[in-house]
Amino acid sequence: MKKLIYFELRKIFSKRLSMVTLIGILLFSALLSFSTYQNKYAFDQNAGEGSGKAAVEIDKEIAAKYEGILTDEKVRQMMSDFAPTSDLHGLNAAYIYQNAMQSAAFSRFSDLNGNWNGLSVSDVFGNEEIKIGYVDGWLSTSRNMVRVFTALAFAVRSACRPHRRRSSPGSCPPQFFGFHSSWHRQSSDPHSPLDFRARCHPSPEISRKRK
Incomplete structure (x- = not known):
């Protein structure tokens, strides 16, 4: 094998x-x-703003702060720490991106204005135990x-993919050599693909006439 x-x-x-x-x-x-x-970007009120390598360091610092089992207390703390400080002008806060942790929290626990929507961890994830931390690097790599x-x-x-050779008009296609059928349908068109038996396997009478 x-x-x-x-x-x-x-x-x-x-x-x-x-x-x-x-x-x-x-x-x-x-x-x-x-x-x-x-193109990676991250922003935090305490850690600052950055892109590329700086954004990775900011995301890691934020993830270390909340790392561990996700609880309702952590959800409320994140919603308070990441609350918008300016007018959203009608934008849905769930789609605002500041950093990886904020984006994950807001997509599940935020209302339109960026406040906690009242859902608990069990309401969103059921009885499953959720561990949080820095996973954005592996997530981006897996997507790529x-x-x-x-x-x-x-x-x-x-x-x-096999390359099929085209047959010239009137010739017997390669895939039909050796084809024997119990049925035979005549056609008025000498180049008709339905007349396999007459063209690809001529009868003895036709062979003698050609000789």
């Missing part, structure tokens, strides 16, 4: 187009990871890997 897999992979990547595609996917993966890292593997799957499928 290992030899078969090795043989198939070698056959796929021996093609120049496959190698170019693979290099393109690797470059796409690197560019996607770099772009995600550089899904995109990369999807592109790789399409590339492998394209490389494994």
Whole structure:
């Protein structure tokens, strides 16, 4: 089985187009990871504001403050710490992003104005025990890997797709050689694909006439 897999992979990547595609996917993966890292943003009233590496440090600092089992007390504390300090001008507070922890809390426990909506942890998650902490790095990486593997799957499928050779008009298509059918339908069109038996497997009478 290992030899078969090795043989198939070698056959796929021996093609120049496959190698170019693979290099393109690797470059796409690197560019996607770099772009995600550089475009990362975080803000906190105490930790400040930053992007890229600074945003990662801010998110880690905030996550360390609330790390552990999610309780109703922590929810109320987060809703108080992350409460909007300016007018939202009609925007839904659940879609406002300041940092990863605030976004996760507001999407579940905030009303339109950014206040606690009264839901408890059990109301949102049931009896399941929820642990919170810094997971944004792994979450972003997993999202990027899904995109990369999807592109790789399409590339492998394209490389494994058989290329069919087109037959010229009036000739017997390659897939019909050796075809024997118990039924036979004549057609007035000499190039009709329904007249397999007469064209691909001529009868002895037709063969003698051709000689």
